[in-house]
Structures are given as C-alpha cells and as structure tokens.
Amino acid sequence: MAELAAAYALTVASEGVPASPDGTADGLDGVPDDALHGTVGSSRGTLEAVLDGVLVTGVTVASDEARAGDLFVAVPGLRAHGARFAAAAVAAGAVAVVTDEVGARALLRAAAGEAGDATVDSDATVDSATDAVPQVPPLPRAVPVLVAADPRALAGELADTVYGRPSDDLVTVAVTGTNGKTTTAYFVDAALRAQHGSVALLGTVEVRLGDVAIESPRTTLEAPALHGVLAAAREQGVAALVTEASSQGIALHRLAGMRFDVVVFTNLQRDHLDYHGTMERYFAAKASIFSPERAARGVVLVDDEWGRRLAAASPIPVATLATHPDDDSAAATAADWRVVSADIGLDGVGSAFVLRGPDGTEHVAHSPLPGLVNVSNAAAAVVAAHEAGVPLAVAIDAVAAATAIPGRMERVVERGQGHALCIVDYAHTPDALVYALEAVRPITPGRLVLVFGSDGDRDQGKRPMLGEIAARLADVLVVTDENPRSEDPAAIRAAILDGVRTLRPDLTDVVEITTSRADALRHAVATTGEGDTVIVTGKGHEPTQEIAGVFHRYNDRFVYLEAVGDPRYRDGRPREVAAGATT
Ligand SMILES: CC(=O)N[C@H]1[C@@H](OP(=O)(O)OP(=O)(O)OC[C@H]2O[C@@H](n3ccc(=O)[nH]c3=O)[C@H](O)[C@@H]2O)O[C@H](CO)[C@@H](O)[C@@H]1O[C@H](C)C(=O)N[C@@H](C)C(=O)N[C@H](CCC(=O)O)C(=O)O
Numbered sequence: 289m290a291e292l293a294a295a296y297a298l299t300v301a302s303e304g305v306p307a308s309p310d311g312t313a314d315g316l317d318g319v320p321d322d323a324l325h326g327t328v329g330s331s332r333g334t335l336e337a338v339l340d341g342v343l344v345t346g347v348t349v350a351s352d353e354a355r356a357g358d359l360f361v362a363v364p365g366l367r368a369h370g371a372r373f374a375a376a377a378v379a380a381g382a383v384a385v386v387t388d389e390v391g392a393r394a395l396l397r398a399a400a401g402e403a404g405d406a407t408v409d410s411d412a413t414v415d416s417a418t419d420a421v422p423q424v425p426p427l428p429r430a431v432p433v434l435v436a437a438d439p440r441a442l443a444g445e446l447a448d449t450v451y452g453r454p455s456d457d458l459v460t461v462a463v464t465g466t467n468g469k470t471t472t473a474y475f476v477d478a479a480l481r482a483q484h485g486s487v488a489l490l491g492t493v494e495v496r497l498g499d500v501a502i503e504s505p506r507t508t509l510e511a512p513a514l515h516g517v518l519a520a521a522r523e524q525g526v527a528a529l530v531t532e533a534s535s536q537g538i539a540l541h542r543l544a545g546m547r548f549d550v551v552v553f554t555n556l557q558r559d560h561l562d563y564h565g566t567m568e569r570y571f572a573a574k575a576s577i578f579s580p581e582r583a584a585r586g587v588v589l590v591d592d593e594w595g596r597r598l599a600a601a602s603p604i605p606v607a608t609l610a611t612h613p614d615d616d617s618a619a620a621t622a623a624d625w626r627v628v629s630a631d632i633g634l635d636g637v638g639s640a641f642v643l644r645g646p647d648g649t650e651h652v653a654h655s656p657l658p659g660l661v662n663v664s665n666a667a668a669a670v671v672a673a674h675e676a677g678v679p680l681a682v683a684i685d686a687v688a689a690a691t692a693i694p695g696r697m698e699r700v701v702e703r704g705q706g707h708a709l710c711i712v713d714y715a716h717t718p719d720a721l722v723y724a725l726e727a728v729r730p731i732t733p734g735r736l737v738l739v740f741g742s743d744g745d746r747d748q749g750k751r752p753m754l755g756e757i758a759a760r761l762a763d764v765l766v767v768t769d770e771n772p773r774s775e776d777p778a779a780i781r782a783a784i785l786d787g788v789r790t791l792r793p794d795l796t797d798v799v800e801i802t803t804s805r806a807d808a809l810r811h812a813v814a815t816t817g818e819g820d821t822v823i824v825t826g827k828g829h830e831p832t833q834e835i836a837g838v839f840h841r842y843n844d845r846f847v848y849l850e851a852v853g854d855p856r857y858r859d860g861r862p863r864e865v866a867a868g869a870t871t
C-alpha cells in the first residue's frame with residue numbers, strides 16, 4: 289500500500305485542519321454513484337493508498353464527481369481555486385485534500401473562522417505569486433489537507449498510485465494532432481481489438497470500455513478519470529487502451545502518470561490559438577508527449593513541416609511515416625514508412641494504398657473511409673498498431689474492416705429509392721471542409737449539396753472562409769446554424785454568406801434556413817434525388833445543439849433518417865425519446 293505523502297513529498301498543511309483520526313468516511317450523504325468512474329466500471333475496493341493515515345480509494349479534481357474515499361485535488365483553476373469546492377467534495381465523501389499553498393492557507397483560515405483576503409474574488413483566477421488567499425467555505429469534517437507545489441501536475445501521478453499503476457498492465461497508445469485524432473484512434477482500436485479482443489477507447493465521441501460506452505465529457509479525460517478507466521479496464525481483462533490527446537489536455541497535465549507504449553502525431557494546422565496564443569506554443573504542447581516520461585516510442589507523420597521538426601528533435605525513438613504519394617521531399621523519401629501509391633476509391637467507400645515498410649517490402653492496405661486524409665489516418669493507425677505489437681498483416685486487415693465512425697464521413701442514407709446519398713461529417717475547420725467536399729465530389733454523379741453553419745463563441749475569422757470554400761466546392765449551399773451558443777445565429781450566418789458572396793454575388797443556389805438546423809436538413813433531403821449527395825458538416829457525432837446556454841438533444845443522423853421516412857424517428861429524434869421530450 290503506497291504512502292502518498294512520503295512518495296510525493298507532500299507536506300501537511302497544519303494543525304488547523306486536523307487529520308481524521310480513523311480515516312473512515314461513514315455517515316455520508318449524497319454521494320453520487322453515477323460519477324464517470326462509476327459509470328464505466330469501478331475498481332473501488334481493490335485500489336488503495338494511504339495519505340497521512342487516511343485510506344484513499346479514488347482521486348478527483350471535480351467536487352461534483354467526488355465519492356466516498358476519494359482524494360480531492362484542489363487545483364488553482366483558470367476561473368476559480370479548487371479549494372473553494374473542497375468543502376463540497378468532503379461533504380460528498382472525499383477523505384483528504386491535496387492543494388497548493390494558497391489553497392491550504394484558504395482552508396486553514398476558513399477552519400479558524402477567519403475571513404479570506406477581501407480583495408480576492410473567489411471566482412477569479414488566483415495568482416499564487418501574490419500570495420492572495422481566496423475566501424472559501426470551511427470543510428464540514430476534519431480531513432488531512434496536504435500541500436503540493438503543483439497539484440494539477442500531481443493529480444495524475446497520485447491517481448496512478450492510488451489505482452495501482454494500471455497502465456503498466458495494458459498496451460497503451462495516444463494519438464495527437466490537429467486533425468484525424470478521432471479517426472486514427474478508431475482505426476487503432478480496430479487493430480488492437482483484432483489482436484487483443486477487448487480494448488478501451490477514449491476520445492471526443494465516447495468513452496468505451498470493451499462493449500460498454502458512454503458519451504464522452506471531453507476529448508482527453510481528466511487525469512484521475514483516465515487512471516480510473518485504466519484500472520477498471522485492467523479489472524475487466526481489457527488488454528489495451530487508445531486515447532486521443534488534445535493539446536489542452538496535454539497542457540493541463542491530463543496525461544500525467546501515463547507512459548504510453550506508442551504516441552502518434554498526425555499533423556498540425558491552425559486551431560486553438562485562443563488557448564495557446566501561438567503556433568509554437570500549440571506545437572510545443574503536442575510535442576511534449578514525445579518525451580521519455582510520457583512514451584516509449586512514437587510514430588510521426590512527416591507530411592507537414594511540424595511533423596518533420598518533431599521527428600528531428602524527438603528525444604524518444606520514432607518511426608516516421610510519409611502518407612502523400614506525390615510528396616518527393618527529402619523527408620518523405622527518407623521516411624521509415626511511406627505510402628507510395630493510393631487509389632482513392634470512386635465508390636466513396638474507401639481507398640486502396642500501398643505502404644512500403646522500413647525493409648522496403650510493400651503491403652497493400654485499405655482505408656474504409658473516403659479521401660486521401662483517411663489514407664493518412666489508416667496508414668498512421670497501421671504503423672502505430674504495429675509499433676504497439678500488432679502483427680502488420682493483422683493491423684492492415686483490421687483497419688480495412690473498421691466499421692463506420694460516428695459522424696466521420698458517416699453514410700447515414702445510401703443512394704437509392706429516390707434518395708440522395710446522405711453523409712454526416714465533423715469538418716468544422718476550413719482545411720477539413722475542403723478535404724470533406726473533395727472526397728465526396730467523385731462519388732456524386734448529380735449535385736453536391738452542403739448543409740452547414742459555424743460555431744458561436746469560437747473563431748470568428750473562419751466563417752467567411754467556410755462560406756467561400758463551400759461556394760467553390762459544392763453545388764448547392766444550405767446555410768444554417770451549428771452551435772450558436774451565446775451569439776446571434778443570424779450574425780453567424782451573415783458572416784458565412786459574406787464569404788459565399790465573394791464567389792456567388794447573387795447567392796445562386798444558396799438557401800438560408802433561419803428556423804432550425806433540422807429544417808435545413810429536411811429541406812436538403814426533400815429537394816434532392818438519387819444522383820445527388822447531401823453532406824452536413826460541423827456537428828458530426830454531437831448529441832446536442834447549444835443555443836443560448838441550453839443544450840438541446842440533437843443529432844444530424846436522426847433528422848436524415850426521419851427525412852427519408854424511417855418510421856423509427858419523429859421530430860428529429862428516436863420516436864420513444866420524441867414522445868417524452870420537452871427540449
Ligand atoms: C479551458 C480549460 O481547459 N479548462 C479546464 C480547467 O478549468 P479551469 O481551470 O477553468 O477550472 P475552474 O473552473 O477554474 O475550476 C478550478 C477547479 O475547481 C474544480 N471545480 C470547479 C467547479 C465546481 O463546482 N467544483 C469543482 O471541483 C474544477 O474541476 C477545477 O479542477 O481545468 C479543469 C479541471 O482540470 C478542466 O475540467 C477544464 O476543462 C474544461 C471543462 C474544458 O471544456 N476544456 C476544453 C477547452 C478542453 O479541454 N477541450 C479539449 C478538446 C479540444 C478540441 O480538440 O477541440 C478536450 O480534451 O476536451
């Protein structure tokens with residue numbers, strides 16, 4: 289049993305918040321049992337560690353997920369100090385708190401009945417450097433409060449120890465990059481399943497453990513949740529895990545405590561600059577998992593300059609992969625693995641390609657999704673799975689047979705019986721929209737109809753760019769809403785239409801639907817026929833649409849199916865849900 293305070297050099301805050309004498313957590317009310325780690329499977333009972341004399345059986349950074357026996361890690365957040373929520377976490381069952389010095393002082397003051405620093409708004413960012421102490425509620429029970437220099441960085445390490453180092457017992461793969469993380473992770477999942485049977489898959493779409501899946505709260509889980517899932521996976525005999533690694537997740541230490549067998553870098557394109565500030569910092573976040581602490585080895589696509597830089601500077605061994613057959617650059621010709629030819633299938637189902645290995649042997653492989661980008665994703669997955677121990681032939685066959693990925697070039701309605709081919713795709717950046725439209729053009733004998741919008745409260749600059757790309761590459765445009773969030777949807781559509789007008793000043797074959805996204809899709813389906821293709825972009829798998837602070841249940845897929853007369857759907861939802869729904 290690990291003694292956490294000694295192992296991680298944690299100091300006890302002071303006598304002011306005394307340690308619980310027996311470490312029990314009895315008599316607790318309101319402990320939520322639907323917390324994430326409970327939903328996907330729980331390993332409680334077998335996992336334990338001791339912190340300052342108290343038995344700890346779980347770890348969390350979120351008070352609303354705290355359960356009996358948890359260690360609550362109170363991090364100084366971007367908006368508030370986690371110490372503010374320590375009382376709620378303890379009330380819900382947490383038996384100890386790890387925080388920074390500012391948080392500990394705030395809790396000690398609260399315990400002594402003293403007010404915090406009146407100048408510090410407890411909702412605001414806390415600057416540890418100023419030593420300002422926020423006002424926080426006192427803990428409802430005496431529990432140990434321990435101090436760490438950087439609790440956010442430590443949360444994953446603590447969870448790894450508390451859950452008994454579960455990642456040591458699984459084959460683990462992480463996929464990072466601006467685009468293609470989800471698709472590549474699904475392809476890796478297929479290859480790992482072919483070899484190991486049961487696999488855990490974590491990412492934007494879902495958290496899946498074996499055959500049990502829940503909607504994913506974020507692309508990269510909080511570190512304690514990640515280690516909790518790993519522990520549950522180990523308990524259930526799941527042999528391997530693949531996760532997407534978002535740049536925010538990496539920067540916020542959500543992968544702390546992990547050492548992956550293989551990390552994969554797909555590409556870097558302009559995105560998330562609101563968070564990272566510059567491309568250099570965005571790149572640095574992604575590159576940081578290519579370190580001996582985080583991974584044994586890597587697979588790097590050298591199709592762009594960022595990948596070439598990463599491969600050249602990586603402190604861990606990497607296999608390089610070039611996936612653009614036309615690329616004759618020195619980096620491509622020198623790559624360990626290379627896609628030397630690709631036959632982008634005109635049936636829209638996928639593509640065949642030839643992958644040359646480090647020994648010069650050529651292997652015929654397939655991407656089950658259309659377009660060159662998915663040749664890149666499929667090749668990345670084959671090489672990553674192989675680096676993770678899957679025989680090459682097994683990886684190639686499994687990726688070729690991978691089933692549809694929710695919301696990624698997903699063919700919801702096949703062409704026929706008077707209906708257009710109806711596709712859902714998650715493209716929400718200018719680059720991705722170009723790739724998506726170019727991929728469906730060759731499989732469209734008739735008109736290519738694009739239904740799209742753009743997110744509110746996100747990068748405004750891309751709206752006219754999306755409009756211009758749509759006007760250039762699609763025949764008919766149906767402009768509608770995505771997730772307007774707090775913005776005026778009409779203003780977002782107007783910015784898109786500004787871009788459309790640069791190529792189509794008279795808005796020829798452009799329709800603006802102001803009532804709802806569902807109406808826009810219905811319109812597209814009703815006005816198309818068998819030779820046409822309708823593609824709706826931007827929301828992919830998303831199960832909700834966010835409008836003015838309200839998350840309405842919504843999925844493009846359901847609307848398509850209803851629009852072509854599938855009796856299982858009504859009002860854009862499965863019939864049984866529609867019957868009882870209010871929003
Ligand atoms: C911008 C950002 O990344 N924020 C992350 C950050 O939040 P924060 O520092 O603002 O937290 P805060 O609100 O100040 O709260 C401080 C602490 O108190 C805790 N708290 C807060 C309120 C409460 O009632 N109880 C409680 O315990 C919080 O969990 C946190 O630990 O630290 C929190 C805890 O570690 C994260 O949950 C949170 O991610 C939020 C939810 C988020 O949505 N992040 C997005 C940007 C994100 O990570 N996205 C990527 C994908 C991006 C992409 O590819 O498009 C992802 O991996 O999902």
Ligand SMILES: Nc1ncnc2c1ncn2[C@@H]1O[C@H](COP(=O)(O)OP(=O)(O)OP(=O)(O)O)[C@@H](O)[C@H]1O
Nearest residue numbers: 466467468469470471492661664713714715720724
């Ligand atoms: N390798 C790639 N390069 C460029 N674009 C891609 C690539 N793979 C997929 N895309 C496009 O980007 C969209 C998102 O793909 P995917 O979900 O696999 O990426 P992601 O990295 O998980 O994205 P996000 O971080 O936004 O969730 C797809 O719908 C497709 O249009």
